[in-house]
Amino acid sequence: MSRPRRASPSRTACGVLTAGETLTGPADLVQEACGLLAAYLPRLEREAPVPDETAFAAPGMTARPPAAPLPGNAAAIYALTSIHATARQLEGVLKYAAGARRPGPLAVRGGSDANTLGALDAITALIGIAGDDLYRMVITELEQRLDEARSVRAIDEAEQWRPVRSRACPSCGCYFLRVLLDAAARPTGRIACFGHRESGAPCRAAWPGLADIIPDLARAETADMEG
Numbered sequence: 451m452s453r454p455r456r457a458s459p460s461r462t463a464c465g466v467l468t469a470g471e472t473l474t475g476p477a478d479l480v481q482e483a484c485g486l487l488a489a490y491l492p493r494l495e496r497e498a499p500v501p502d503e504t505a506f507a508a509p510g511m512t513a514r515p516p517a518a519p520l521p522g523n524a525a526a527i528y529a530l531t532s533i534h535a536t537a538r539q540l541e542g543v544l545k546y547a548a549g550a551r552r553p554g555p556l557a558v559r560g561g562s563d564a565n566t567l568g569a570l571d572a573i574t575a576l577i578g579i580a581g582d583d584l585y586r587m588v589i590t591e592l593e594q595r596l597d598e599a600r601s602v603r604a605i606d607e608a609e610q611w612r613p614v615r616s617r618a619c620p621s622c623g624c625y626f627l628r629v630l631l632d633a634a635a636r637p638t639g640r641i642a643c644f645g646h647r648e649s650g651a652p653c654r655a656a657w658p659g660l661a662d663i664i665p666d667l668a669r670a671e672t673a674d675m676e677g
């Protein structure tokens with residue numbers, strides 16, 4: 451499936467995008483993965499302390515009482531700690547590839563969520579310097595973390611975002627709008643942007659309804675559901 455793209459960026463000799471240019475191509479996948487991980491982070495934080503009563507239960511059986519080695523939702527805790535660790539590792543590897551050396555820019559980030567979001571933003575900003583091998587390593591790691599987050603049942607059932615590839619975000623102009631689906635995979639109408647501004651900062655624009663920004667598409671969705 452093809453999707454609309456912005457104009458291809460030209461790169462400077464050192465591979466760094468010049469001011470005013472936007473990332474496209476494979477880097478888009480990294481942007482999108484980082485945006486999704488950032489969106490899952492607060493949700494995983496909420497789920498982590500709550501035991502998953504549905505885990506490890508055979509059909510028709512109730513879940514085993516929490517004799518698990520971790521209190522709370524083990525899958526959410528695992529996904530969360532993996533995102534925190536991976537974001538910092540990948541940021542470090544990319545900064546190293548960009549020429550940073552300890553001490554200085556490679557100084558270790560603290561453990562807060564804000565620092566993890568900062569690391570994800572840095573990955574998005576730096577991915578343009580990655581060669582093919584490093585790029586593959588980064589996107590593979592990010593996608594594994596996404597799979598882990600989605601394997602948390604509460605998230606898998608509660609929060610599915612379907613891409614809206616055909617429309618640009620009115621706020622940042624990229625093609626990373628997604629519509630939130632309910633548990634039955636019907637569009638709830640809530641729509642959010644998972645893209646990034648030209649500065650590299652996440653857009654994170656959101657609207658309560660599809661009709662608020664793309665009324666014709668909202669009508670098409672409604673027609674799909676009725677037909």
Ligand SMILES: [Zn+2]
Nearest residue numbers: 619622643653
């Ligand atoms: Zn946007």
